[in-house]
Amino acid sequence: MTSVSAIYRDDDSLAARVAANVRVEVTRKGWRQKELAAALGVTQAAVSLKWRGRREWSLSDLQDVAEALDVTVESLVQGYTARDSNPEPAD
Template identity: 40%
Template sequence: MGMQTAPMTTRSRSLWETVAANVRAEAARRGYTASSLARELGMNRSAVQARWVGDRQWQLEDLERVASLFVMEPADLLAWAPWGSNPQPTD
């Protein structure tokens, strides 16, 4: 007998879309915008903005710094969460 999988009810997303969504969600929980996160990390605002919206991938070194700022493990930023669960702070 073959193994059946449950149909997906949400669109699949890439690891990097997941990371971007998780960074946005955690930033929102802590009151950061893309601009304020960039300042706190000492990064260029446009570089953070591109990662924030998923146009560019977060580099591992940057994720380590983000996770440290958020007092969490970098792996926590890689975990999938349903699409509707990540608030989108405005900038």
């Protein structure tokens, strides 16, 4: 079984894309982790764990993040396709 940490180190994984897109949108809004945490009603430590890939964002988390940042959930997962993590076997 792949660990969460290993998944986040893979730049083509969904988890890595989501984390990167959340960081981009937070920066675009002029926020930092503490502002996102306040908007979500969680601690900055909780956001930091997800920000750094130590914990995964749940769908519910993504819905809350999207609402707080005035973006869509789709924009938080953009740039990822299932094919990215499941390449065709080489012949």
